[in-house]
Amino acid sequence: MSFHFIKHDTKIDFIGLRYYAFALSALMILIGGVSLVMKGGPRYGIDFAGGVIIQAKFDGATSIDAVKKSLEATNLPGLVVQQMGPEKDNDFLIRTSTSLDDTSDSMQKTVAAALSKDLPSNTYTFKRIEMVGPKVGEDLRGKALEAMYFAILLIAIYISGRFEHRWVAAGIMAAGLFAGISALQYINAPQVWLVLGALLITLILCFLLKLNYALGAIVALIHDVMITVGIFSILNKEFDLTIIAALLTLIGFSLNDTIIVYDRIREIRGKKTGDTLPVIINQSVNQTLSRTVMTSGLAFLAVFSLYLFGGQVIHDFALAMLLGIVVGTYSSIYVAAPIIVSLTPEGDADQPAPAKVKTA
Amino acid sequence: MYRNLRWRLLLTLAVMIVGLALVLPSVPGIKGTTLGRILPDTPINLGLDLKGGIHLTLGVDVDKAIENNMATMGQDIKATAREENLALLKPTTLPGTRLEAVLVGADKQEAFEALLKKSFAAIKIDAKEKLPDDKIKYQLSMTPEYKKDLAKLTLDQAVKTIRNRIDQFGVAEPDIRRQEGNRIQVQLPGLSDPERAIAVIGKTAHLEFKIVDDTVDPASVQQGLIGPGRELSVLKQRGAKGETTEIPIVLKKDAVMTGEYITDARATIEQNNNQFSVNMTFNARGAKVFERVTEENIKKRMAIVLDGKCYSAPVIQDKIGGGKAQITGSFTQDEARDLAIVLRAGALPAPVSVLEQRTVGPTLGQESIDAGMMATGIAAVALILFMAVYYGLAGVIADIVLVLNIVLTLAGLAAFGATLTLPGIAGIILTIAMAVDANVLIYERIREELRNGLKVSEAVHKGYDRATLAILDSNTANVLVAIILYQFGTGPIRGFAVTLVLGIIMSMFTAIFVSRIMFDLYISKRPADSAVSI
Numbered sequence: 054m055s056f057h058f059i060k061h062d063t064k065i066d067f068i069g070l071r072y073y074a075f076a077l078s079a080l081m082i083l084i085g086g087v088s089l090v091m092k093g094g095p096r097y098g099i100d101f102a103g104g105v106i107i108q109a110k111f112d113g114a115t116s117i118d119a120v121k122k123s124l125e126a127t128n129l130p131g132l133v134v135q136q137m138g139p140e141k142d143n144d145f146l147i148r149t150s151t152s153l154d155d156t157s158d159s160m161q162k163t164v165a166a167a168l169s170k171d172l173p174s175n176t177y178t179f180k181r182i183e184m185v186g187p188k189v190g191e192d193l194r195g196k197a198l199e200a201m202y203f204a205i206l207l208i209a210i211y212i213s214g215r216f217e218h219r220w221v222a223a224g225i226m227a228a229g230l231f232a233g234i235s236a237l238q239y240i241n242a243p244q245v246w247l248v249l250g251a252l253l254i255t256l257i258l259c260f261l262l263k264l265n266y267a268l269g270a271i272v273a274l275i276h277d278v279m280i281t282v283g284i285f286s287i288l289n290k291e292f293d294l295t296i297i298a299a300l301l302t303l304i305g306f307s308l309n310d311t312i313i314v315y316d317r318i319r320e321i322r323g324k325k326t327g328d329t330l331p332v333i334i335n336q337s338v339n340q341t342l343s344r345t346v347m348t349s350g351l352a353f354l355a356v357f358s359l360y361l362f363g364g365q366v367i368h369d370f371a372l373a374m375l376l377g378i379v380v381g382t383y384s385s386i387y388v389a390a391p392i393i394v395s396l397t398p399e400g401d402a403d404q405p406a407p408a409k410v411k412t413a
Numbered sequence: 414m415y416r417n418l419r420w421r422l423l424l425t426l427a428v429m430i431v432g433l434a435l436v437l438p439s440v441p442g443i444k445g446t447t448l449g450r451i452l453p454d455t456p457i458n459l460g461l462d463l464k465g466g467i468h469l470t471l472g473v474d475v476d477k478a479i480e481n482n483m484a485t486m487g488q489d490i491k492a493t494a495r496e497e498n499l500a501l502l503k504p505t506t507l508p509g510t511r512l513e514a515v516l517v518g519a520d521k522q523e524a525f526e527a528l529l530k531k532s533f534a535a536i537k538i539d540a541k542e543k544l545p546d547d548k549i550k551y552q553l554s555m556t557p558e559y560k561k562d563l564a565k566l567t568l569d570q571a572v573k574t575i576r577n578r579i580d581q582f583g584v585a586e587p588d589i590r591r592q593e594g595n596r597i598q599v600q601l602p603g604l605s606d607p608e609r610a611i612a613v614i615g616k617t618a619h620l621e622f623k624i625v626d627d628t629v630d631p632a633s634v635q636q637g638l639i640g641p642g643r644e645l646s647v648l649k650q651r652g653a654k655g656e657t658t659e660i661p662i663v664l665k666k667d668a669v670m671t672g673e674y675i676t677d678a679r680a681t682i683e684q685n686n687n688q689f690s691v692n693m694t695f696n697a698r699g700a701k702v703f704e705r706v707t708e709e710n711i712k713k714r715m716a717i718v719l720d721g722k723c724y725s726a727p728v729i730q731d732k733i734g735g736g737k738a739q740i741t742g743s744f745t746q747d748e749a750r751d752l753a754i755v756l757r758a759g760a761l762p763a764p765v766s767v768l769e770q771r772t773v774g775p776t777l778g779q780e781s782i783d784a785g786m787m788a789t790g791i792a793a794v795a796l797i798l799f800m801a802v803y804y805g806l807a808g809v810i811a812d813i814v815l816v817l818n819i820v821l822t823l824a825g826l827a828a829f830g831a832t833l834t835l836p837g838i839a840g841i842i843l844t845i846a847m848a849v850d851a852n853v854l855i856y857e858r859i860r861e862e863l864r865n866g867l868k869v870s871e872a873v874h875k876g877y878d879r880a881t882l883a884i885l886d887s888n889t890a891n892v893l894v895a896i897i898l899y900q901f902g903t904g905p906i907r908g909f910a911v912t913l914v915l916g917i918i919m920s921m922f923t924a925i926f927v928s929r930i931m932f933d934l935y936i937s938k939r940p941a942d943s944a945v946s947i
Binding site: 161178181186188196295297301313343351363364 | 594607796
């Protein structure tokens with residue numbers, strides 16, 4: 054008793070299709086980018102922008118309009134009222150962009166006073182109150198960028214070492230990067246530029262040192278993050294700490310897929326079949342396709358359960374993960390591996406693999 | 414090939430028993446039974462987002478403390494100088510924690526500087542300027558080392574005071590720790606009234622006793638005509654219906670006594686008007702000071718000022734001995750009780766502001782637990798069914814190790830005292846997917862080798878060996894990412910990183926090591942060349 058979703062002898066010409074894939078990716082990134090520019094950057098949640106959210110649950114029925122109307126008189130800056138969960142729950146999220154007097158105290162009191170005045174017969178409880186001051190928000194934003202960047206750097210070093218056996222080149226890259234960052238820090242560049250600069254240096258160094266596998270993996274990861282961020286912007290979703298966690302997780306997941314394909318390329322190259330690199334990569338992607346589809350499908354299933362049943366608090370986190378799984382799977386097949394082909398000069402393709410294949 | 418089977422089995426069993434022993438105490442209903450008593454008492458910690466509570470990040474205004482210290486030091490220098498017959502005029506603090514003072518008599522310069530060097534090692538002279546009438550203006554500041562020490566001391570003192578206050582407030586298992594950037598993180602599980610907690614934690618509680626100057630009309634002061642050494646304050650009063658009024662009042666600026674001598678403070682109710690007040694007890698030194706001060710100011714009013722606000726200003730009828738004083742008037746019961754707490758616990762060395770506050774009510778926490786359990790359960794069941802159908806008996810083996818993986822991940826959480834948060838539950842779900850991935854990799858590889866015509870035992874052997882390398886590589890990369898997540902993340906996200914790392918490590922053990930044992934057992938029991946269910 055056993056089933057197969059994917060036939061074991063698929064011979065899809067992934068490499069031949071790569072220009073269509075590149076076009077599709079570029080289009081996706083462009084659409085997301087346009088949305089980001091039009092909306093003036095990502096929509097930061099209070100974690101990054103600072104502000105207050107209060108989640109209020111009413112015991113009796115009320116409408117979002119009634120709550121909104123009641124709070125309008127308070128003149129709270131940047132007031133947004135959202136319904137949480139189904140309408141019958143009477144659960145609302147009240148958000149303002151800045152806190153009065155820098156404490157959530159007065160904000161909480163203001164909201165409570167307004168609600169009690171206009172909806173006197175309807176009792177409510179505050180299920181959640183979150184206040185992030187502007188300074189903390191700024192710090193968290195910097196830390197999040199830093200984390201994304203370090204994740205990508207570590208991965209670059211690891212892949213170069215493991216798949217090309219070029220720990221030395223990886224070390225040179227790390228040293229070059231360190232020098233670049235120090236220079237940027239010396240001229241007091243703002244943190245956003247620091248991280249972008251670091252990313253650029255990493256890419257250029259990978260390119261110059263011919264760390265093609267690492268470059269492919271990193272480009273795929275940046276591709277995934279950009280598309281997910283773009284879709285979030287199109288859907289008008291907020292960015293907060295949990296979304297950053299989701300992005301880092303999808304980096305891990307996408308990388309997982311990429312490594313499995315790379316592992317197969319490493320194995321086939323080790324056999325020295327005399328095939329050209331495009332052929333080897335096509336074989337590798339096809340041979341691992343069944344596993345890729347299975348794993349991604351199952352992961353999607355697991356996270357989909359989180360998305361449907363995990364509750365309101367984690368809803369957007371699950372959404373980011375779902376998008377990430379789809380994009381990450383696609384990028385491992387269509388971005389990470391084909392980039393190696395594009396980067397390798399013709400005729401160079403059949404060089405013997407520099408790495409000896411180790412079997413554990 | 415199977416010779417180590419027995420040892421591997423024993424190891425697995427041992428790990429399983431340890432894992433179960435660690436997880437069972439967290440299962441509701443186990444605690445209190447006979448089984449619960451013999452098991453280790455280390456249930457899994459739930460994060461604030463699951464059990465409800467308050468998370469606060471407080472910013473300590475260290476600069477303010479340094480400024481205050483500078484002002485006191487200025488007075489100190491003046492007093493010490495006077496003892497040496499040196500006249501130092503108006504030491505005043507300037508922005509940037511600097512101090513300015515004027516020395517009378519340019520010929521005293523050497524003596525004064527020698528005195529500074531001898532008695533005030535923490536002070537350095539930044540600049541001096543000769544003034545026309547035989548005076549020298551000094552600009553002084555603190556040495557950087559002293560400032561650093563002072564900042565550290567201030568933070569330590571603030572943490573201690575806050576801990577004291579919270580202890581008196583009666584919160585179980587509070588977590589208070591210093592963070593970089595002059596911040597203090599406070600976690601109060603189970604507390605759902607953030608307003609009151611913040612009021613108690615954040616109150617500076619700087620208590621001063623000042624003499625009221627009734628010869629000056631507050632109205633004229635309000636127009637900006639304030640005499641030297643006087644300040645305008647407001648007297649808070651509560652009427653019969655609970656409404657508060659604020660009456661302007663003029664005080665002599667220099668406090669005659671501060672709250673540092675308080676040894677005890679209790680909230681009491683007054684019999685005649687049912688109002689709450691706070692009774693304070695001073696230590697021996699404070700009692701003496703209080704007696705002298707009251708004696709010197711009989712028939713005058715003494716204002717009791719807390720954080721710049723005047724609470725009461727009774728007339729001193731006679732000198733007060735015995736070291737007891739009372740703050741009466743405008744308090745509700747809670748206010749009086751909380752004030753007593755902060756007075757008992759001592760003043761904060763510097764003002765504290767709330768930079769970040771996250772409060773999760775108990776209902777939302779429970780909802781999150783329920784939803785997380787539900788999502789995990791459904792995900793697990795869906796995957797288990799799918800694996801069994803898709804891979805047959807091999808799928809069942811994968812399912813068994815999957816369950817084992819979840820148990821071991823939870824056991825790891827309990828063993829390391831890590832905290833399970835809502836993102837942590839998401840981490841477990843993701844781990845389930847990763848653990849399945851390991852099995853899928855192995856099984857797809859075995860199927861592939863079987864298609865290549867290998868015998869079952871060889872295919873299994875080769876499948877595990879080859880897949881192990883891929884699993885190791887991909888999991889290492891994931892652990893790297895999770896470690897970074899841990900480094901940068903705050904509370905809940907750290908929970909996510911921890912479960913992810915634990916889950917990945919456990920999945921390598923279960924998917925590679927344990928499932929291999931079962932496979933070996935399964936194969937060894939059947940004829941060498943019969944087909945396997947995979």
